[in-house]
Amino acid sequence: MKQIVHVDMDAFFAAVEQRDNPALRGKPVVIGGDPHRRGVVSTASYEARKFGIHSAMPLREAYERCPRAVFLPGNHAKYHRVALQIQGIFSNYTPLVEPVSLDEAFLDVSGCEQLFGDAVQIGTAIKKRIAGELGLTASVGIAPNKLLAKLASDLEKPDGFVVITREKAEKVLKDLPVSRLWGVGKATEQILAGLGVKTIGALAALPIETLRRLFGTSGEELHRLAQGIDNRPVEPFWEPKSVGNELTFERDISDPEAIRLTLLQLSEHVAWRLRQAGVAGQTVTVKFRDEGFHTITRSRSLPESVDTSETVYRTAVELWRLSGWMGKRLRLVGVSVSHLGAPGAVQMDLFAAGPQKILKRQELERTMDALRERHGEPVIRRASLLSGTDARAPRDPKTGNDR
Amino acid sequence: MHFSCPRETLHQGLQTVQKAVSTKTTLPILTGILLEAGENRLRLLATDLELGIECFIPVQTKQEGAIVLEGRYLTEIIRRLPEEEVEVTVDEEKKMAEIRCAKSVFRVHAMPAEDFPSLPENEGDLLLRIELPVFRQMVKETSFAVALDDTRPFLTGVLLELAENVVRMVATDTSRLALRQIAAGETYQPVQALVPTKALLEASRQVSSAEEEEVEITLGRKNITFEMDGVKIVSRLIEGQFPSYQQVIPKQSQTKVQAQRLPFLQAAERASLLGREGTSVVKMQISGDRMILSANVPEVGQAHEEVAIAKEGDDLEIAFNARFLIDVLRTLEAPEVLLELTGVHSPGLVKPVSEEDYTYVIMPVMVR
Numbered sequence: 017m018k019q020i021v022h023v024d025m026d027a028f029f030a031a032v033e034q035r036d037n038p039a040l041r042g043k044p045v046v047i048g049g050d051p052h053r054r055g056v057v058s059t060a061s062y063e064a065r066k067f068g069i070h071s072a073m074p075l076r077e078a079y080e081r082c083p084r085a086v087f088l089p090g091n092h093a094k095y096h097r098v099a100l101q102i103q104g105i106f107s108n109y110t111p112l113v114e115p116v117s118l119d120e121a122f123l124d125v126s127g128c129e130q131l132f133g134d135a136v137q138i139g140t141a142i143k144k145r146i147a148g149e150l151g152l153t154a155s156v157g158i159a160p161n162k163l164l165a166k167l168a169s170d171l172e173k174p175d176g177f178v179v180i181t182r183e184k185a186e187k188v189l190k191d192l193p194v195s196r197l198w199g200v201g202k203a204t205e206q207i208l209a210g211l212g213v214k215t216i217g218a219l220a221a222l223p224i225e226t227l228r229r230l231f232g233t234s235g236e237e238l239h240r241l242a243q244g245i246d247n248r249p250v251e252p253f254w255e256p257k258s259v260g261n262e263l264t265f266e267r268d269i270s271d272p273e274a275i276r277l278t279l280l281q282l283s284e285h286v287a288w289r290l291r292q293a294g295v296a297g298q299t300v301t302v303k304f305r306d307e308g309f310h311t312i313t314r315s316r317s318l319p320e321s322v323d324t325s326e327t328v329y330r331t332a333v334e335l336w337r338l339s340g341w342m343g344k345r346l347r348l349v350g351v352s353v354s355h356l357g358a359p360g361a362v363q364m365d366l367f368a369a370g371p372q373k374i375l376k377r378q379e380l381e382r383t384m385d386a387l388r389e390r391h392g393e394p395v396i397r398r399a400s401l402l403s404g405t406d407a408r409a410p411r412d413p414k415t416g417n418d419r
Numbered sequence: 420m421h422f423s424c425p426r427e428t429l430h431q432g433l434q435t436v437q438k439a440v441s442t443k444t445t446l447p448i449l450t451g452i453l454l455e456a457g458e459n460r461l462r463l464l465a466t467d468l469e470l471g472i473e474c475f476i477p478v479q480t481k482q483e484g485a486i487v488l489e490g491r492y493l494t495e496i497i498r499r500l501p502e503e504e505v506e507v508t509v510d511e512e513k514k515m516a517e518i519r520c521a522k523s524v525f526r527v528h529a530m531p532a533e534d535f536p537s538l539p540e541n542e543g544d545l546l547l548r549i550e551l552p553v554f555r556q557m558v559k560e561t562s563f564a565v566a567l568d569d570t571r572p573f574l575t576g577v578l579l580e581l582a583e584n585v586v587r588m589v590a591t592d593t594s595r596l597a598l599r600q601i602a603a604g605e606t607y608q609p610v611q612a613l614v615p616t617k618a619l620l621e622a623s624r625q626v627s628s629a630e631e632e633e634v635e636i637t638l639g640r641k642n643i644t645f646e647m648d649g650v651k652i653v654s655r656l657i658e659g660q661f662p663s664y665q666q667v668i669p670k671q672s673q674t675k676v677q678a679q680r681l682p683f684l685q686a687a688e689r690a691s692l693l694g695r696e697g698t699s700v701v702k703m704q705i706s707g708d709r710m711i712l713s714a715n716v717p718e719v720g721q722a723h724e725e726v727a728i729a730k731e732g733d734d735l736e737i738a739f740n741a742r743f744l745i746d747v748l749r750t751l752e753a754p755e756v757l758l759e760l761t762g763v764h765s766p767g768l769v770k771p772v773s774e775e776d777y778t779y780v781i782m783p784v785m786v787r
Contacts, residue, residue: 298698316568319594319698319740320698320740320784361700361738361740361784361785361786362784362785363594363740363782363784364594364764364782364783364784364785365593365594365782366591366593366594366595366596366667366766366780366782367591367593367662367667368593
């Protein structure tokens with residue numbers, strides 16, 4: 017039987033801030049940005065969670081719930097560095113590490129007993145080292161599969177340590193809401209509720225034929241998960257399917273220049289993240305949402321994979337121009353790059369920049385990256401980004417949600 | 420209106436005009452084909468307002484008249500009818516057409532001929548006459564290099580240029596450029612026209628009964644017209660400035676490589692198999708009397724190919740998008756090709772050996 021360890025950092029971004037600034041300890045801390053501007057909570061410290069603040073909640077609402085909370089924009093370069101340190105600890109025990117996000121990972125420690133002891137011993141050791149070496153707490157879940165390990169780490173958060181054995185699985189799952197299962201979203205939840213099925217226990221009791229009829233092949237998967245069976249392997253070479261960022265404006269804007277600058281800023285950020293990850297992508301996608309929440313996306317596949325701001329930006333602007341949304345009032349703008357792979361070759365252009373110029377630009381982007389690496393991402397910007405209009409939110413585009 | 424003709428004749432006529440039938444339904448009449456029966460001939464016309472094609476076929480006219488029939492249905496019906504006489508009878512009042520052939524009878528709704536747009540008049544002067552096979556070759560050797568995406572419309576067409584005593588076609592997508600010119604017997608006023616690729620392909624697709632048939636090209640301010648053997652093709656010109664291409668054609672080189680075209684082509688095709696269609700990169704190591712073509716696709720594997728060459732000048736290692744090499748090697752017919760290169764970051768030149776009038780410029784890729 018497999019031994020899976022799920023490690024989930026407690027209020028990761030907020031905890032890092034509290035660790036590095038003693039004045040914040042014991043106080044409600046909300047990462048996400050200025051509460052008087054538009055945006056959502058990225059992470060709330062446990063002190064803030066007491067006020068009902070949770071991630072993905074609008075910042076304004078968080079402020080209403082707890083005006084005295086400390087609101088911080090977040091320093092993602094720093095969180096990234098800490099995440100790498102945590103991964104360093106994991107890699108001491110097993111190469112089978114699947115990072116889910118910056119603050120969460122699965123480890124397959126089956127067969128490591130001879131070296132480091134069983135899963136419980138390894139989980140304990142990891143928890144201890146994260147606390148001792150990094151001054152942070154993690155919740156650890158141990159189980160025979162990913163589904164149960166993840167549920168386990170969540171049961172006694174924060175600073176939890178829960179083992180779910182095959183035998184205990186049914187008891188643990190029985191009363192949990194179906195939404196706790198992988199792949200059960202709002203739609204599935206509603207269909208199940210229509211049958212009077214609200215808990216995993218009730219779902220497990222449904223005949224597999226019923227689920228197959230309702231959901232096709234994914235119904236079979238649902239049936240297995242409800243029994244606590246999950247065969248998905250820990251995939252160590254986890255590669256993101258896409259890298260993207262989006263920005264919700266403080267106020268809806270229609271000024272093409274401001275939108276163009278936003279596309280530039282987002283493209284720079286996305287390209288930087290691609291280079292950080294050592295990948296390049298072949299498809300550039302833009303996303304726009306207007307005042308009425310009508311959303312469109314437009315994509316283009318490029319002849320070669322790209323990781324430079326320049327190309328991502330040029331393509332994004334082109335897609336914007338072709339979308340017919342150029343004069344629209346926008347609420348949200350997003351840029352992403354997908355079809356990722358190893359950075360490949362760059363096709364040179366007969367008429368545009370000569371090779372020297374391309375080389376120079378690559379060198380410039382490398383230098384900018386090095387500076388960002390050393391000082392955190394916002395240290396260096398294109399001059400055209402420095403005079404952003406007021407409507408554009410001053411914070412960095414969010415890089416992801418902390419749970 | 421009432422006419423009859425062998426199925427094959429009508430089928431060919433429809434094939435000729437079919438590509439100009441609009442596929443968009445914004446103007447329903449444009450999804451139709453105009454049939455106009457005159458004295459023993461039938462005029463067929465289709466247009467999507469960008470491209471218009473007109474042709475005439477011999478028929479037996481029993482009653483003159485004109486009507487528009489839905490292009491897709493008409494073409495499909497005629498295509499599948501048996502090889503016998505087709506009889507078309509139209510009631511213009513009721514807008515109904517009846518198509519009879521052997522034991523088949525179709526009655527289809529029609530649209531009024533008055534609503535169908537006419538082709539723009541030949542407003543310009545005759546630009547040139549060119550033999551159809553020569554014209555066809557020029558189109559074939561250049562049109563593959565146009566840009567396929569419509570973000571830069573001026574690159575989706577082929578530049579037709581007359582300069583002193585040459586006729587030239589040039590196409591580029593900014594990564595590669597194909598140029599074919601022919602010496603003309605006369606001296607021209609310099610003139611340039613940016614022609615939609617579709618129009619050129621349609622014009623060169625026309626089969627002629629006589630191989631010495633010529634294409635007559637008339638250039639207007641907004642339109643270009645190709646006329647040959649009872650077929651007239653009118654196309655809007657593309658607006659915009661074609662890049663000044665002369666400056667990117669290398670004038671000299673440091674490495675000259677001569678190779679058999681077919682082995683080179685086959686090696687390039689095989690080396691590109693591992694990569695994604697259209698984006699494979701082949702590295703070429705040129706040294707001594709051989710050229711090594713290699714491809715490395717990390718998630719798939721590596722390919723290694725060798726081609727015998729005759730080399731003049733420096734050894735060189737350079738990489739190209741395989742597609743761009745394959746395109747030109749497939750198009751050319753000469754048994755041997757010449758590759759002229761100058762360093763890893765400079766444009767390379769591909770041409771048939773002993774042929775000065777064809778030039779293919781290809782920009783390398785920088786491998787990281």
